[in-house]
Amino acid sequence: MHAETFYPDTDQQRKHIGSKIVLVVLVYTIVVASIVTGIQIYRAYQLAFDNLEQRFVEIENSYLPSLAAGLWSVDMPRIEALLDGIAKVPDVGSLRLQGELQDSWERKNPGHNKTLAARRFQIVYREGQDDFVMGTLYVELMAKNIENRMWDTATSIAITTTVSLLMSALFVLFIIRRWIGRHLEKTANYLQQLDLSNLECELTLDRPKSGTQDELDLVVFAINAMRTSIKNDIHKRDLLDKELVLYREQLEQLVAERTLDLQNKTVLLETKSEELILQNRELDAYAHTVAHDLKQPISNLMGASTLLTAENLELSAEKNRALLASIQQSSKKMHAIIDSLLLLASVRKNDNLKLEKINLEHTAHEAYQRLFSMTLERHAHVAFTGHWPYVMANPQWVEEVWVNYLSNAIKYGGDRPEIEIGVTNLANGFVKCWVQDSGIGLNLEQQGKLFEQFIRLDAAVSEGHGLGLSIVQRIVHKLGGEVGYERSLRGGSIFWFTLALSE
Template sequence: MDSNSPATLLVVDDNPTNLAVVCAHLTKCGYRMLTAENAKSALRRLERIQPDLMLLDVMMPDMDGFQLAAQIREREDYHGQPMIFMTALDDMESKLKGFAAGGVDYITKPIQHEELLVRIKTHLEVHQLRQELSLENQRKDELIQELEAYDMTVAHDLKNPIGGIASAAETFDLMDDLTDTEAREIVEMIKLGANQCQHIINGLLSFARLRKGHATLQVVDMEKLARQSIDALKTMIQEVNASITIEGALPLAYGYAPWLTEVWANLISNAIKYGGCPPKIVITGSIMGQKVCYKVCDNGTGLPADQDSMFKPFARNASAYIEGTGLGLSIVERILRRLDGAIIAENNPEGGANLTFYLPSANHAQ
C-alpha cells in the first residue's frame, strides 16, 4: 500500500443491501472499493487486483467467509493483507474459528460505521508497519551478508598481492648482487601487486559510496558518457587491439551522469576483458515506450550458467565476467535499480554475451 494513495478495500457480502451501505460509507471516507457477492466472485477479483484489506461476510452460500479466508491464505499472491470478518454470530466458538482461519478482527452485525472505520484504519496501519519492519529486516540481513563477504574479500583478495609485494621486497633485501634486469623484475612485481591492491580497494570504495550516495536526476547524454568511457579505456583497448562500435545514435536517458559513467566503464571494460581475440564490442540504443534500452555486445565465450549470481556483491564464478571482488556488475545493478532501471545478461545465439540495461527515457523529466 502506498501511503500517499487511498487504500483499496474488498467487501464480500451476499446481501446486496449490506454491501451497498458499507461501500457507500467507506467510499465517502476516501477508500477505493471493490465488491463481491460471493466467495467465487471474490477469488476472481483477487486474480486481477490485490486489495490492502478485506471485509468478509461469514454466512454465505456455497463457501462461507471462513473457507474463503483459508483459500486466500493459500494463494501465492497473498502477502498478509488483513481480513476482517463481518457476521451476526457473536459466540466464542465462531470468533475463535474466524481467528484460526486467518482473520485479524471480528465485527458483529449490525455494523457500527464509526467502529468499522477505526478498526479498518488500525489494521491498515499495523499491516503497513509490519511490511516496513519486514523490509528493514531484509535490508539488515543483506547488509550483514555483505559485510561478512566484505571481510572475506579483504582477507582473501588482498592476501595474494600483498604477499607478492612482501616477497619481492624480501628478495630485494636479501640479494646484494642484483643485476639491473633482476632489479627491474622485482620493481615490476611490486608495482603489479600495488596495482592489484588499488583495484580491489577502488571497487570496495565505489560500493560503499553507492550505498550512501544521493543523486540529483536529470536528462543525460548517454552517447557522450559512453564515448568518454571509451576514451578513458584507450590504453586497455590498444593493449588487446579491441574494436568498439556505437551503432546509430544513443537516445537520451533520465538519470545521474556520475553513476552512469561508472555503468558504462564497467560494462565496456568487462566486454573488453572477456571478448574474443581480438575483442569486438558493439553498443546500441533504442527507445521502448517510457524506457530507453542500451546493449553492450561482445564476441567472447559467453556467460556462466548461473547468470543471476553475476549481479550479487562479492560473487565469484570460474567463468567470465566475474573477477577480483566481483563488485563491478553488482555496482552496475545497484546503480540502475536506484535510477528506476534494470539490467539483463544473456548469451547471444550467434556467440558472445549481451548485457542490456534500461533507464527511464528523457520524457520522464517532463
C-alpha cells in the first residue's frame, strides 16, 4: 500500500492549520471587541451629553441672577463681564442676550460650527414680591469638544485592543505550532511514506510522556493500530494465495474438461433447437391451414351433401347442379390447399437438392397453361417479353413459383388484368424473373408482410390460403436466389425472383 502524495513540496505553498485558527480567532475577537468598543463609546457619549445639562444649570444658577441685576441697574461693564464669563464656560459655542429695550449682546466661540444643545433663559429681576422680566438669554453648546473627546477615547480603546489581540494571536500561533502543527506534519509525512515494505516502522511523536492522553495520542494509536491490522491482513492474504495456487491447476483442468463438454452439448442443443423451431413453424403452418382454410370447404361439402341426401326434400335439377358445382369447387379448393402443404413439406425436406439446366421460358408457359381457365374467366391478357436464357434450378419448383406469381397477378390485377412476364439479365451471373400486373399496387405495410405465412394481399378476396408467397420464398432460397416486390411505373405491382444462369 503506497500512499499517494497530495501535499505541496514547499512550506510557502502550505497553509498551516495554526494560521487558520489564529485568523479565525483574530477576526472573531476583532468583531466582538468592535462591538464592545462601540458600546463603550456610546455610553461615554451619553454620559458627556448628560454632563452638558450641568452646563445649563451652572449658567442658570451662577450667572443669571447677576446678569438680571446688571440689566436692572444698566451696568454695562458688569453685563459685558458676565457675558464673557458665560462664553468661557466649557462647551459653550455661542450666546446672545436680548434686552427689554431691544438692545442685544452676542458672543461666539471661533471653533463653533455645529450645535449639540441649545437653551433659552428668561432673565427676571426680583424686587420684594415683584418680578421684572429684563430680557432673554440664548445659549448654544457646541459639539466639537465632545466629538474630540469621543475620538480620543475611541482611538485609545482601538489601539489598546489591537495590540492586545495581536499579542494574543501571536502567542496562540506559537502554542499551536509548538504543540500541534509540527506533530501533524510528522504524522502526514509518515503516512505519505507508508507502504507494504515498511509496515514494521511505528509512528512516534517527539513530545514528553505524560500520564494522560490527548487527541494527538489517540491519532497516533489509531494509525499504529491500522498499520498492524494491514500487516496481519497481508499475512492472511499470503496464506490464502498459497492455498489458491494449490487448487488453481486442478480447477483449470476441470474447467477445461467441463468447457469442452458444454461446448459440444451447446452445439448439439443449438442444432436441435433450430430444428425444433423450424418444425414448430411447419406444424403451426399445417395446424393453421387445416383450421382456417379447410374449414370453409368442408362446411360447404357437409351442407351440400346434407341437402342432397335429405329424404323429404325435393330439389330441382338446377338446384342439384348448383349443389354439385359447390361440392366440386370445395373439393378443388381442398385439393389446392393439400398440394400447397405437400409442396411446402417437400421444400423443407429436400436439403441436398440437385439442380439441373432448365428452359426458363418453358416453365413459364407451363404455368400459364395451368392457369388458362382463370385468365379466360377474369378476361386477363398475358404477354411474354424479352430473351429467355437457361438457368440452374428444379423445373417443378420454378413452375410453382410462376403459377403463384401469375395467379396473384390475375386475381389482384383489376377487372381486365394486363399482365407482362419477362426476364432481365443481371451482371452477377443471375437473371431476374418478374411478373408485372396492372393493379393498384401495395402500400408499405402490405409490402413488409408479403412473404409471411397466411398473409393475403387483399383481405376482401377470399381465394387462396396465404401460403403461396411463403412457399415461393422457400423455393427460391433453396435454389440460391432472392425474392422481392417493386411498384411499377404504371402503378401496378412487380413480383420478381432471381436464379443463377447455367454455364
